[in-house]
Amino acid sequence: MTLTTEFECVELPLADAFTISRGTQETAENVVVRISDEAGMTGVGAAAPSVHYGETADTVEAVLPRLLAVVEAVDDPHALAHVERRLRETVNDNPAARAAVSIALHDLAAKRLGVPLYRMWGLDAEQSPKTSFTIGLDTVERVHEKTAEAVEAGYPILKIKLGTDRDEELLEAVRDAAPDATLRVDANEAWTPREAVRKCEMLTDYDVEFVEQPVPAEDPEGLKFVYERSPLPIAADESCVTLEDVPAIADRVDIANLKLMKCGGLREATRMAHTAKAHGLEVMLGCMVETNAAIAGACHLAPLLDYADLDGALLLDDDEYDGIDLTGGEIRLDALGRSGTGAQKR
Incomplete structure (x- = not known):
């Protein structure tokens, strides 16, 4: 060969x-x-x-x-x-x-x-959760517009980026445009521990499902402070980079957010998912802004997940590659119709 x-x-x-x-x-x-x-x-x-x-x-x-x-x-x-x-x-x-x-x-x-890759691993495509669609920070008016566009496109789960002095205004705009959507919040390390607890209490008024990375990764005790006091589940992203991080966050979050671009590949992400489950954590797989040449591979891990945030290619204006059909947030592995990850040049 x-x-x-x-x-x-x-x-x-x-x-x-x-x-x-x-x-x-x-x-x-x-x-x-x-x-x-x-x-x-x-x-x-x-x-x-x-x-x-x-x-x-x-x-x-x-x-x-x-x-x-x-x-x-x-x-x-x-x-x-x-x-x-x-x-x-x-x-x-x-x-x-x-x-x-x-x-x-x-x-x-x-x-x-x-x-298809998921069949090479022997996974059950029917166990795949829906992916969220991310609404980035912007003006209140533009956030409302982007949320309405996501709802019209059929995405039932929205991930809202926060970390400003306008956080509640932004959530009000999102909930107004998406009254029935499942909402998740990601602060990307923007809050102090006490601020994060206050924010989490506020977020309960908007029926938020969970909060991702409320405090800096460099403050593990701050993360634990929030976890012990928050009325909402807490997910770790920047605090959960490699396999070795999973045991360290097990007593300070509810959800481990894995990314291929953080851990180095599909086999390592699989090990992290199983390790997180063994430590009593739920598992989410996230992404960067990525071409389908990358996202398609990540999608095949979906049956191992509790939550998916695999919308990186959906944020692109143009992509040379097609991937997994994510219409309406569904990860349709069993409808792939071709072998491998499903990434295919247009």
């Missing part, structure tokens, strides 16, 4: 400027990876690096030649555990870069077997 590899950086325009408490982005730089076998089958994956976790498109492109050299040296798309170990030995950091390789290799392995 002879595997060949390649990668390219793509700049993806967003349908609307996307703002969270840390800043605004209008485009997303992803690095698409392709791994092909001698029969011409190609697996695709992508990295969506985050500066918050120390990665950029440039750092991804800098390490990918070393990572892909491992893939070519092992020369077996089904040796997933062996390749994963070698990738980590070669580049211990740069999880988004390793995730891109992981997704592409899993895509190719499942294609060679002629099955």
